[in-house]
Each structure stands twice: as structure tokens, then as C-alpha cells.
Amino acid sequence: MKPIPYGKQHISEQDIEAVVSVLQEDFLTQGPRVKEFEEKFAQYVGSNYAVAVSNGTAALHLSALALGVNQKSKVITSPITFAASANCIRYCGGEVELCDINPDTLCLDISKVREKLESAPRGTYQGIIPVDFAGYAVDMESFRKLADKYGLWILEDSCHAPGGFFRDSNNGVQKCGGGSFADAAIFSFHPVKHIACGEGGMITTNDQYIYEKLLLLRSHGITKDPNELTKNDGGWYYEIQSLGYNYRMPDLLCALGISQLDRAEEGLKIRREIAKKYIEAFSGLPVTIPKSSLHQGHAFHLFVIQVDERKALYDYLKGNGISAQIHYIPVHKQPYYVELYGEQVFKHAEKYYKRCISIPMYPSLSSNDQDYVIETIVQFYKQNHV
Numbered sequence: 001m002k003p004i005p006y007g008k009q010h011i012s013e014q015d016i017e018a019v020v021s022v023l024q025e026d027f028l029t030q031g032p033r034v035k036e037f038e039e040k041f042a043q044y045v046g047s048n049y050a051v052a053v054s055n056g057t058a059a060l061h062l063s064a065l066a067l068g069v070n071q072k073s074k075v076i077t078s079p080i081t082f083a084a085s086a087n088c089i090r091y092c093g094g095e096v097e098l099c100d101i102n103p104d105t106l107c108l109d110i111s112k113v114r115e116k117l118e119s120a121p122r123g124t125y126q127g128i129i130p131v132d133f134a135g136y137a138v139d140m141e142s143f144r145k146l147a148d149k150y151g152l153w154i155l156e157d158s159c160h161a162p163g164g165f166f167r168d169s170n171n172g173v174q175k176c177g178g179g180s181f182a183d184a185a186i187f188s189f190h191p192v193k194h195i196a197c198g199e200g201g202m203i204t205t206n207d208q209y210i211y212e213k214l215l216l217l218r219s220h221g222i223t224k225d226p227n228e229l230t231k232n233d234g235g236w237y238y239e240i241q242s243l244g245y246n247y248r249m250p251d252l253l254c255a256l257g258i259s260q261l262d263r264a265e266e267g268l269k270i271r272r273e274i275a276k277k278y279i280e281a282f283s284g285l286p287v288t289i290p291k292s293s294l295h296q297g298h299a300f301h302l303f304v305i306q307v308d309e310r311k312a313l314y315d316y317l318k319g320n321g322i323s324a325q326i327h328y329i330p331v332h333k334q335p336y337y338v339e340l341y342g343e344q345v346f347k348h349a350e351k352y353y354k355r356c357i358s359i360p361m362y363p364s365l366s367s368n369d370q371d372y373v374i375e376t377i378v379q380f381y382k383q384n385h386v
């Protein structure tokens, strides 16, 4: 039997046809699918603009540049995230300032961020990168209020949460990356994510200045816009007006993204059903379900449980053909960051890391496989592994 992974893409006939049709047309990259994907994605999350880029890490890097991160910047993020949420600050020469997580949401604890801002002179910090960890939509309205008080920008890392939402103070639905509160938000289209393109990423924003900057940075800082050029030698003429990159997402992958986006809500619904089934199944076991998993707007990129005997459970699942995963080893425990900033302690992040394990969660996880995952975990506890 093939092991059951913790996450997996689902490729439909429609996806295959969408990619094949690009192969039969004129553009492999920078064709009409890029704009179409951007427009449809912006519409899906509710933002004014979207910029497709080569992956989520590139999305973070370009956003950090567009928001002005440089050697003088100090930017706050969560220790429980994928490396890229912190690394993007380092790419621009800035300093990574971690704050502990809230043990209920597993996301950046706003009260800890407030304490940090209050205890330093104004202007010490420039921005915050909250991460919608596992698919839980962070309350961006509260972060906005705090950021405004101290003059900070917000870059929301929504890689885990396309389609996730929270309710604002007027009870309105606010989707992750919707642009109302964060200055920019980013997404990844890695195969384990909701929208799987192999590689790919998206930045959403409501800010025209950031949008235009991102377009330039994505493609070598080059412009051909006659209104922007300092002179014009003819129809071929272009100018490099700032140092940019080749972080473009090709037409081929955007076609796959458009097709996957069509099924995004369907996939989300299945993820939420699987979560409900897991929550019910584990209710009598010594398994902690994070409070965030009970939240209506959770997008369930991951289904994380917390158990005391995490290593034994991980090995037992592996031995029974289930590839669980650990999300994440805290950023401050990584040798690169220890060397940079020394030993740091974030109590809740470390406590969480000792007990966390992500079990299979993806829309094509069959009902039989869901049952098998549940039975295997139940069996683990029956066999007195505690």
C-alpha cells in the first residue's frame, strides 16, 4: 500500500485540459492566463489587485521589498511558520523579531506584539508578518489597529488560508488576503496547498502604489510604459528603473491555477468536513485539538493535533503507512537563526512544537483513508502507547 501523505494535490481532467490548451497556443509564459488568473484570484479573495509570481517565497521577498524592508528594518513574525516568512526579511537585510504564539490560535499572539511595541521607542519596528497558520484566519482588523497606532505595515502570510475568513467588528466576512486590513497578503501554490500548481504564488493588495511596484520588481525592474520612460528611442525601447528579478509565474501554471481556483470552494468544503469528522472521532482520546480548529472560517490547509507522546505516534503512523508531518520546528531553533540571534525562548511555541503532529488533510483523501487514519490513531491509544 502506498503511504497516505499529510497533504496532496488533486489534478482533474479539467486541469489537464487547461494546461494542454496552453501548450497548443502561442505563449508558455507571460500570456493571457497570467492576467486572467490574477483577476480571478483577486475576485476570489476580494482584493483590488493581485500579482502572480513564481512561488510563495518570491511573493514574500517582493512584498518585503515593496514595503521598504532594508538593513534598518526590524520586522515581527511568528516562530511557528515555514522558514520563508522570516527569511524574506533577511533577503532584504532586515532583522527578524519573533513574538510568541497564542496557544489557542497557534498564530502570532497580538498581546505579545503589543507588549513588544510598547516597550520600545516609537519607530523601532517597521512591519508585522502575521501567518494564518494551518488555515486559521488571523483577526487582521485588530492587527491593523495596533499597526496603525505604531505606524507599522502588515504583510499577511496567507499561504495556508486561501478562502479562510474571520468576522470583523461589524460581523462582516473578511477573507484572508482581502486587502481591507493588511497592506499586502501572499499565497503559495505548492502541491500540498489548496491551489496546486507545482510552483506558484500570488500577492494581493488594495494599494495601487504597492501593486505597481510589485509588477516592476517581478520582471527585472523593467518598464515599457511610455508614460514612465525617461526617453523613448522607439517601439523596442524599455528601461530598467530599479533592481528587479525574474519571479514570473508562467502561463502554463496560471492555466492550472485558474482551473484549480474553479474548485477552491468545493475543496474547502471537503477539508472542513474532514476536520469535523476528525474532531468528533478524537473527542474521547488524550488528543488536543487546537481551539482554532473549531473556528468557522478555518481553511484547514493542515489538521494539527497535539499529543504528549508525539514521537511514538509519528513512528506508529509511519509504520502503518501514514506519513504525518510536523509543522513546524520553531524558527528560532534553526541553526541559522541561533547563530544570528543566539538562544531565544518562546514558551508557547516550544511547548506546541513538542506535541504537534499534522495528520492527513486534503480533498482527495478518500473516506476509507479518513477512517483508516482515525482507526490507526484509536488503535495507538488502545495499545497503551501512553
Ligand SMILES: Cc1ncc(COP(=O)(O)O)c(C=O)c1O
Pocket (backbone or CB within 6 Å): 055, 056, 057, 058, 081, 082, 084, 085, 131, 157, 159, 160, 187, 188, 189, 190, 199, 200, 201
Ligand atoms: C506559511 C508559508 N509561508 C511561505 C511559504 C513559501 O511558499 P513556497 O513554497 O511556494 O515558496 C510556505 C510554503 O510552504 C508556507 O507554508
